[in-house]
Structure formats: C-alpha cells, structure tokens
Amino acid sequence: MAPSAAFRLADVSVVYDGLAALDHVDLEIAPGEAVAFVGPSGAGKTTLLKLLNGTLRPSGGCVQVDGRCLGRRSERERRAVRAQIGFVHQDLALVPNLRVIQNVVAGRLGRMGLLRSLRELTFPPEATAEAVHATLERVGIAEKLYQRTDSLSGGQRQRVAIARALYQEPTALLADEPVSSVDPARARDTVALLARISREEGLTLCMSIHNLDLAREHFPRIVGLRRGRKLLDAATAAIADAQFDALYQLSAEELLRDGA
Amino acid sequence: MRAELRRPPPVGVRSAVVLSLLAAGVVSFFRLGLTWEQLVPGRDAFRQMGAFLAAAFTPALVNEAGAPPGTPPLLRQALDAAALTVVFATTALSVALVLGVGLGFLASSVWWSGERATARSPAARLFARVVAPAMLAAARTLIAVMRSIHELVWAILLLCALGLNDLAAVVAIAIPFGGTLAKVFSEMLDEAPRDSADALRGAGASRTQVFLFGLLPRALPDMAAYTLYRYECALRSSAILGFFGWRTLGYFIKQQWDVADYPEVWTYLYTLLALVLLVEWWSGQIRRRFVA
Amino acid sequence: MSTRRETVRELRRTRPVDRFARRSVALIALLVAATWLFGVLDLPALARDAFVDDFATLREESARAHANVTRFLGEVRPYPLHGRPWDTAVAARWATDLFVEGIPRFDIPSGFEAAWRTLAISITAIVMAGLAATLCAFPAARTFATPEPFLPGSDRISALQRRAWRAALLVARGLLVFLRSVPEYVWAYLLIGMLGISAWPAVVALAIHNAGILGKLDAETVENLAPQPLAALRGAGATRRQVAFVGALPAALSRFLLYFFYRWETCVREATVLGMLGIVSLGYALSETRIRQRYDDMLFYILLGTVLVLVGDLVSLVARGLVRRAS
Numbered sequence: 058m059a060p061s062a063a064f065r066l067a068d069v070s071v072v073y074d075g076l077a078a079l080d081h082v083d084l085e086i087a088p089g090e091a092v093a094f095v096g097p098s099g100a101g102k103t104t105l106l107k108l109l110n111g112t113l114r115p116s117g118g119c120v121q122v123d124g125r126c127l128g129r130r131s132e133r134e135r136r137a138v139r140a141q142i143g144f145v146h147q148d149l150a151l152v153p154n155l156r157v158i159q160n161v162v163a164g165r166l167g168r169m170g171l172l173r174s175l176r177e178l179t180f181p182p183e184a185t186a187e188a189v190h191a192t193l194e195r196v197g198i199a200e201k202l203y204q205r206t207d208s209l210s211g212g213q214r215q216r217v218a219i220a221r222a223l224y225q226e227p228t229a230l231l232a233d234e235p236v237s238s239v240d241p242a243r244a245r246d247t248v249a250l251l252a253r254i255s256r257e258e259g260l261t262l263c264m265s266i267h268n269l270d271l272a273r274e275h276f277p278r279i280v281g282l283r284r285g286r287k288l289l290d291a292a293t294a295a296i297a298d299a300q301f302d303a304l305y306q307l308s309a310e311e312l313l314r315d316g317a
Numbered sequence: 318m319r320a321e322l323r324r325p326p327p328v329g330v331r332s333a334v335v336l337s338l339l340a341a342g343v344v345s346f347f348r349l350g351l352t353w354e355q356l357v358p359g360r361d362a363f364r365q366m367g368a369f370l371a372a373a374f375t376p377a378l379v380n381e382a383g384a385p386p387g388t389p390p391l392l393r394q395a396l397d398a399a400a401l402t403v404v405f406a407t408t409a410l411s412v413a414l415v416l417g418v419g420l421g422f423l424a425s426s427v428w429w430s431g432e433r434a435t436a437r438s439p440a441a442r443l444f445a446r447v448v449a450p451a452m453l454a455a456a457r458t459l460i461a462v463m464r465s466i467h468e469l470v471w472a473i474l475l476l477c478a479l480g481l482n483d484l485a486a487v488v489a490i491a492i493p494f495g496g497t498l499a500k501v502f503s504e505m506l507d508e509a510p511r512d513s514a515d516a517l518r519g520a521g522a523s524r525t526q527v528f529l530f531g532l533l534p535r536a537l538p539d540m541a542a543y544t545l546y547r548y549e550c551a552l553r554s555s556a557i558l559g560f561f562g563w564r565t566l567g568y569f570i571k572q573q574w575d576v577a578d579y580p581e582v583w584t585y586l587y588t589l590l591a592l593v594l595l596v597e598w599w600s601g602q603i604r605r606r607f608v609a
Numbered sequence: 610m611s612t613r614r615e616t617v618r619e620l621r622r623t624r625p626v627d628r629f630a631r632r633s634v635a636l637i638a639l640l641v642a643a644t645w646l647f648g649v650l651d652l653p654a655l656a657r658d659a660f661v662d663d664f665a666t667l668r669e670e671s672a673r674a675h676a677n678v679t680r681f682l683g684e685v686r687p688y689p690l691h692g693r694p695w696d697t698a699v700a701a702r703w704a705t706d707l708f709v710e711g712i713p714r715f716d717i718p719s720g721f722e723a724a725w726r727t728l729a730i731s732i733t734a735i736v737m738a739g740l741a742a743t744l745c746a747f748p749a750a751r752t753f754a755t756p757e758p759f760l761p762g763s764d765r766i767s768a769l770q771r772r773a774w775r776a777a778l779l780v781a782r783g784l785l786v787f788l789r790s791v792p793e794y795v796w797a798y799l800l801i802g803m804l805g806i807s808a809w810p811a812v813v814a815l816a817i818h819n820a821g822i823l824g825k826l827d828a829e830t831v832e833n834l835a836p837q838p839l840a841a842l843r844g845a846g847a848t849r850r851q852v853a854f855v856g857a858l859p860a861a862l863s864r865f866l867l868y869f870f871y872r873w874e875t876c877v878r879e880a881t882v883l884g885m886l887g888i889v890s891l892g893y894a895l896s897e898t899r900i901r902q903r904y905d906d907m908l909f910y911i912l913l914g915t916v917l918v919l920v921g922d923l924v925s926l927v928a929r930g931l932v933r934r935a936s
Contacts (some may be wrong), residue, residue, distance in 0.1 A: 140521025167521020342736030404648030
C-alpha cells in the first residue's frame, strides 16, 4: 500500500468573481490524519476540498501535497497527484446509464493509457472484474457488480461512488458532504464506513460535513470554517460547545443579507 | 403551489414575433402573386384529383393487363425499389454517422475546453486562446456549409460530375446528413451534465478519457435516438433521389404518375409509408428504453 | 481466490441484459454490412471483376470518373474565363450580371428574383403550416381529445362519447402521420400535376409536410404542459376551446415558436429544391442551367442558395434566442 498523503496550505486564498471563497487560510494535515471540515453553507468547505486534489487553483498562496507545491508542478505531475487522491462528490457524479463495474473502473483512469482504458471500460477483463468485486465487497454491495447504476437506490449509489474512489488505490480520501444525499441512518453508516476504511488502510481522510454530532463521533480533529476563514482548528475533545455555537450563529447583519 | 398558479409567462416579445411572422406571411403571399382562385383546381384537375384519391383504396397488386411482356411482377419491382431505397439510406447514414461523430466532437465546446484552458504554460495558453477557438470555428463553418446545400442539390452536382452512380447517391445524402448530425451531436455534448466528467478529471483522467467516459455516455442515448430519427429522413431522401434517375421508390412514383396509373402510384407510396413507419416504430421503442 | 472468480462469473452470467437493444444493435450492424457489401459496392461483381477480368471494369470506371470530374471542373469555371487565366474583375462582372439580370435569353430569373421568391415560398408555407399545426395540436393531444378534458372522470360520460373522442384522436394523429410521411418533393410533384405551374404547389407541399411535423411536435408539447393551471381554468367553467386558447396556447407558445423556426430553416432548403420541378425560384434556375449544361451558372445559383440558407439559419438563431429569453 502506498504511504498516505500529507497536505499543507500556506496562506491560500480563492477568489470567485471578486468574492473571497477562501481568505488567507493556513492548514496542515499529517499523513493518516482524519479531519472534519465543519461550518455553515458557503463557508468554503467544498472549495477547500477541491484545492486539496488540485482541481481548483488558488488565487494566492500555495497548496502542497507531500511537500511540493501543486502550482509548480507540470500538468502531468498534477494529474498523477489527482490520480492518487480519491474524491467522493456530494452529488456522487456517477454516470447513471453505465454499469456499476464501469463506474468503478473509471476511478483508475488516471493510471491507464487511452487504449487500455478503452478495453477496461468496454470489455472489462476477468481480473479487473474480480478487483472491482473485491472493492465493492469492502463497501458492502459486491452483488451489484454488473447492475446498471441508475437501477440502484440512493444509498447503494453512494457506495458505488465510494468504491470508485477506493479503486483509485488512493493515499488520501476526500469526501464532500457524503451524508446530504441519504437519510440520517444511512448517513451514519456512510461516515462510519469512510472513517473505518481510512483508519484500516492508514489513508488521510478529509470530509466536509454538516452534522456536528457525526463529526465529533468519528473525527479526532475538527476544522471550523466560516465565510472563507478558518475560525477553529483543534482536537475534538478540546472543543467546547460554545465554540461551535459561535461558528454557526449568524449575526443580525448576515441574517438580513441572506434573506435579501 | 405558487409556481403552478402563476400566470403564463409575459407575451410581449413573443406576440411581437408572432405578429411579424404573420405579417411576413401575408407580404410573401402577395409578393408571390398567389390568389386563392388558383388553388381551386379546374374541372379536369378536379377529376384527376378524385381519381388519384379514389385509387388510394385500390392500390395495384399486380401488373396491369397491357404491361409489356417480360415486366417483372409489380410487387417484386416495389420490393426491389424499397431495397435500393434502404441501401442508399443505410450506407449514406453510416458515412454520415462517422462524419457526424468526428465533426460533432470537434464542433463541441467541451472538446476544446478543460485541462489546457486552465493550464499556465505558454503553449497551453496559445492553445486555449488561439488554436482551440480557431479549430472550433473551422469545424462549425464546415458543418454549416455541408448542411446548407440540400441533398438533392448535392445529388445534382455529383450527377453532373460523375454521372448516374450509386456512390454519388450515397455521398449526396451523406454530406448534408453528416453536417446535421454533427451540429446536433455537438449541441447534445455541450448540454450533457458535466458532473461525472469533472469527477473523472479529479481522479486524474486525461482530457480524452474524461470526454469519452465521463461526458459521452451522458449524451449517448439522445445521440442514438436522434440518429434513428435521421435514418427516417434518409429513407425519404433516398426515395426522392429516384426523381433524378436512381431506381429507388421515387423513380417509380414519378414514372407511374406521369402515365396516370394512380393505383400503382399508391403501391409505391404505401411501400414508402410502410418503410418510414417501421423505422419510426423502431426508433420509438429504442427511445422509450434509453431516453427516460 | 477461485471462489471470487466463480462469484464474478455467476454475477456476469445473470447480469440484466436488454435483449431488444442488443438485437437492434446486431440488426443495424448486419444491415450496414449487407448494404455496403451487396448494395453499393456489389462485392460479388467486384470479385468477379478482380479475379476474372483483372480489374478491367474498375479501371475503366475510374478512368471514366476521372475524365468526367476533370471535364466538370473545367466547365464550372465562369464561361467568360474559359481557356483564359483567372481574372477576378471578369468573374465579378459575370456574377453581378447573373444576380441582377439572370439569363433573359432562356427566361432564367435573376439571382435576386430567384432568391427572394425562394424566401417568400418558404415563409408563406411555414406560416400556413404553423397555423394549421396549432389547430391540429389540440385534437391530436391526449389531454384534450377526451370527453371532459382536465376534469376527474364522471359517470355521465357514456362509452360512446369516450369512443368518439378516441376516434377523433386517432384520426388527427393518423392524418399528421400521413402528412409528414410523404416527402414534400413528392407532394409538390403530385400537386403540380393538379394545380399547374405557380408557386402554389411548392407552398402547399411544404405547408402540409411541415404541418404534419409541427403538428406532432406541438401535440407532444401540449400533452406535456403542467395540468394544474388548465384544470383550474376548467374548474372555473371554461370550455374546451377556452382552455386551449387562453390556458394552453400561451403556455406552449414558446415551444411552438422554437419548433417553428427549426422547421423554417429546413423549409428554406426545401424551397430551393422544389423549384427544380418548374416553380420559379433558385431551384428552377438551377435545373434550367443544368439542362443547358451551363454548369458555371448552375454553381452560381447553388452558391447563392447556400448564402440564403446561411442567412436564414442566422435569422432563425437570433429569433430563437429572442423567444428563449422572453419565456
């Protein structure tokens, strides 16, 4: 198994249309660490995750993966970095009219040439099918291997999305609100599953999450964001309830603006 | 509930469009010198029309008594004509599909966007600012020109250049149909959901891989349904090529109409109708399965 | 892990398969292969030619084709320039003459006249088709062709009434299918025989074919309208006709217009072609020049038609943009 990834953000800002989605953020994540990003909508959690796997370029500052700044790497190297970071998207981003096996195999595209990917996706060889089966087994839906993805339930689809990220053989897992598309019981299972897998394999895990209880239950470290700024970064046990309240409490001015 | 009870959208611009269309219609009508009297057929024409319509109920099934010896049976001729109609339509559409997919990819914005558009090296910037827009414009212009010349005009051009040749018929249909498929394919690709493509890019897939495995599958059902619809159109066009000498269904429709043998005209018309309806049923079945 | 291998094989064996889709794909592949090999290329004849006649036919044909193309390329050169080096001024004068005067000697209309007549034919036809389609869309829509549209079923509706409306629906749909299944070129050919030479056959042919297509598309649009506002109108006592024109039409108008403009683009192309049957337009000039083997003039009219179509596409693009933004 590959060693797990380390991330470091140094004075990173992201500006969309003149609005700062992230405002001079510093953050360090050690290999194998599990961190939850919490905060109200629009706090910059998704932006942060997209920076970590290099799909988004910072407007200022430097994002380091394993000690090297992404901005200084060539396109090829950046692709290689992305290929080793699994990402579970909020809307899952699966191809609904393909079979589960094809969606999962697509996770490893970054390590395949074009010809090989054509073969693996159209007529997956037996060895590939077995590897995908093993991955699906880890998320508990091995029997869905050859089903069409749009014939699955919401919870099952989410597991396909997780399997796709795992099939990348990643050194880190990023998950963007993996609980928003399923009911509360499933949400608990999903977070537990991701936490267990990362722990067992020593993967670095970063998850943006709305549900504070789940965050406290499964993550030893919590980073609180609000309006693009890091307001909180501490071990879970050391955080007082009042600090969470401050994170989520809206000022009167903000209430007025959001209502407008 | 509010959305449901809302009044229909405001009609200002749309009424203006409708009114100017009606005005354009009226102006065109008079500029063409059309009068309603011209539309009332004379007595002879009226009788002719009656005979033609009456023959709809009695399409011919065998050759007429006075047919010259050696004439193949009528239904055999109709089937042969239908077969040639299918041959031209199928081969032409297979060429058009290759053209359509190739040019459709090149004419879609998504093919040229992505990775390189955001990269920072000078070569990448040159590609994003100059090469990609130029190639996109070139592909779209080529498609517009292919589409703007009707298949029958292509047929005439090729007739003049090559003579009555099967390949000319195929090429004549394939060029404008290829252009139309390319235009519609590129629009479908541009409108397909991007989420899965973005996810694959995030997993390190190359530009081509993202396009083929993230984007194309999302547009594929629509593309297949549209291709089948164009096959229907190709059948009609192939039949009409008969008016220019190829022995498809149109050839016999024209021939029999010219000698006022209406029952036989209907035989060929019904054959064409049956072909088109068969394909329409088939594409309907496919659409029902794949395009939710 | 031989057990995993067996499990995967079993899963693969029992995977859901869409048989209809598979057979369709197989059929298409077969059809394409067969039509190429035995239809256009005529493989048996080609093989005979190759093995028995040592490609004699093929060589002869390609030589003939080459000669034909060379001849044709010479003939499409503007005739004042035949056998002379290219001179843009002369070519421009030739083109201007054609555009302004045509070829009076043969009664071939000027490019300008041919172009505007083509345009006028397409506009008249599509406006007629649009009006007819708007009227046909309602009886051909399932939601309207019922005894009590947008009202919950009532016991008072007799089976006879139900059947009558069902029949009306079928007649309307059947008519639309028939109208659009027969190509406009065939319609025009049949109509010229009856109505004589004027713009009418082209206009009527285009109008009925497009009415068939627009009628189908418009009927689908009407069927897909949100039923609640229409049911509300109906509940307030509106008649079927009122619901159609006050409720459904404004809601569906944008879609109707988008389809209308898409079909108009096609109409311009078709109007060019229908002229070849003898109706004064670009197509007429095209076929007349072709008969006289004046391929240079023919190419001029073809290119003029291309410009007309491109301009039409542009106008349609702008108009569709307007309609989209307004809705």
